[in-house]
Amino acid sequence: MNQTERRETTPPFTLLMAVYGGNSLREVERSVQSSTIEQTLPPSQIVIVRDGAVQEPVQRYLDTLQSTMSVWFTAEHPDEPVPEVTIVPLDENRGLAHALNVGLQHCQYDIVARADSDDVSLPNRFATLIPLFVRRSNAAHTDEQSRRPVDVMGSAIREFSDDEDDPGQIRMLPAEGADLERYARLQSPVHHPSVVFRKSTVLDAGGYPEHSGRFEDYMLWERLMLAHARFLNVPQPLVLYRTSEAAYERRGGSEMFRDELKLQWRFLRDGFTTPWQFLRNVFVRAAYRVIPTSLRKRAYRSMTSRHNTEIATSPQPPLPPQHGRHSAAPREDARATSTSSTMPASSATSEPHAPPLQ
Template sequence: MPPFTLLMAVYGGNSLREVERSVQSSTIEQILPPSQIVIVRDGAVPDPVQRYLDTLQSTMSVWFAAEHPDEPVPQVTIVPLEENRGLAHALNVGLRHCKYDIVARADSDDVSLPNRFATLIPLFVRRSNAAHTSARGRRPIDVMGSAIREFSDDEDEPGQIRMLPAEGPELERYARMQSPVHHPSVVFRKSTVLAAGGYPEDSGRFEDYMLWERLMLAHAQFLNVPQTLVLYRTNEAAYERRGGGEMFRDELRLQWRFLRDGFTTPWQFLRNVVIRAIYRVIPTSLRKRAYRSMTSRHNTEIAASPKPPKPPERGRHSAAPSRHAADGAQSEPPAPPTR
């Protein structure tokens, strides 16, 4: 497998426990760990988090010496930013420090399951190979994601699974209404993202969705695998943050941009604005029930549609799977994730 970079950003709202768990799950616990880890410190962070970042390279060396003595230790690149200017800016800065063209994203409070990269990277490489894909009437893949599973605090407590259409016209239609990939699960080509201008920094809380729109308008190809490969942290406060006037204003700007760019039609614009206006202003308890109901319906529809061939689940490494390894093999059954 070619080398790839793991890209993360941490900020003042992250706890040491969250950052440690996210980094550990995305590196030493992976069957196929990254070759480089780029972590952007987006402004000041709590002292324990800063100390952890300061010693992460030596910590990584100890981890790999104990668990993977025959494997190279990933290079750790910490990029300190004095001022917090938002996730989009942090990721754009981080991309400039990524050594490799294949970049995997991870959020600093989520958990990657052990076979995440061993599942995605080989398939991404095969589907990115122009000769391989053209022989099968396909275009090379630029962005790949997976299903994710929500959790609140206990990783072993089952939560709702979020699935997305796999690819092609079905995913193109879905993208006009919801984000076409789960941001914390994606693998993409750095060159493709930079050619599209990187993450838009004037997009409020929708930097990922607006990036996917840019890429789709540039005819980039997307693919989602049905396996659950990331545990997405959420809680009651997350449903509160999805409501309110400020959130709706950000979304209204997003929908206006989509209409102006020709990504959506006037009818799609009107539909999206009306649905989101209702969703943002209803009480949190109703918003939670509506969201879960819509997600369950999407999952049922997607589960009934044809699936691409199941990708391999093991890479070149032989690390024993953790207690979550079974999650990555299941085919069970979206407001885009935000920080």
């Protein structure tokens, strides 16, 4: 199926992002470019919520983004419609959950893809996820569990520090079903910057929980799982997740410790976790927040490696096919080689968005 045929058979979808004062122009521009013009299946609409005041170069970039998008697509995708750009300005920064809830109100389409303003989407991200999301939602299967439509789909992510061509470790997650349900009681079941979801499902669950500290996405997934939404993780890294030494410091501290305890109490109160799981999570996850940063970094890498090994040796669904002219680019081949040299050949899956313990 060529690009035009795939576009004709694939429903339109919205890309949802939020930017804030801490984002640099370099980060925002790279994230938008990788999620639009570089995609073999670009979004039909781009919603960017400006969460409070931003740096002046970022504001100028947002002000001219629609015309920039027109120039890009005329040059690179002349047969594709130019995505509609919707910039939603908020006067003050009230947190990511609030920004995304406001942004959802401006999304024209029920299929919404998330992207963070400092991460990079690989060229086949939407060409892989969107058709599979639609197919797994519409297909009839023999067992009752599989017959339910997919509501949230994520992918593996691959870390990088500053150089996209020098990627770090892959974060892995169980694909679906009972394994993912068990995993979700300790850690986030999907990577937030990789997800595609149904807007209607998220809104029916009340949207992103606000005033939830730094765990707005994990608490949303809890709401959806309690409402019997269906989750699926694609065993292929489709997003480069920006990380740094400072990230390990942000995962700890007294504020994160308090947010962690509130999260675990919420899960227990809602019946998402059992009393035993609550105690386990407080011991494992809360302790992770208060240990020194150097130990936190080692613990993170050790736990990620262990989870990757466990998940890679379990049965995995086949990799979705890759499509499009970008998929064979030398840059992507180099990344694929890097991936295969650090992981078993049969695996290419993921682990959670913020800490290994989100």
